[in-house]
Amino acid sequence: xxxxxxxxxxxxxxxxxxxxxxxxxxxxxxxxxxxxxxxxxxxxxxxxxxxxxxxxxxxxxxxxxxxxxxxxxxxxxxx
Numbered sequence: 001x002x003x004x005x006x007x008x009x010x011x012x013x014x015x016x017x018x019x020x021x022x023x024x025x026x027x028x029x030x031x032x033x034x035x036x037x038x039x040x041x042x043x044x045x046x047x048x049x050x051x052x053x054x055x056x057x058x059x060x061x062x063x064x065x066x067x068x069x070x071x072x073x074x075x076x077x078x079x
Contacts, residue, residue, distance in 0.1 A: 038068045 026047040049057035072078040
């Protein structure tokens with residue numbers, strides 16, 4: 001029975017492949033920019049769409065973008 005090397009194990013919880021394709025994980029980008037839940041979800045779905053759920057993820061990003069726009073339109077400082 002072949003041994004499984006630690007470096008060959010994919011960590012689907014902490015570092016899934018659809019978030020580690022680039023030089024920075026999207027969670028690190030989200031945290032660096034101090035994004036809230038809505039903004040973070042937008043970045044998350046845009047970042048992973050090519051590697052996970054395609055158009056479905058783009059539609060999810062669109063959903064959160066629409067909510068963010070509605071929220072900002074109600075906020076006087078963005079008018």
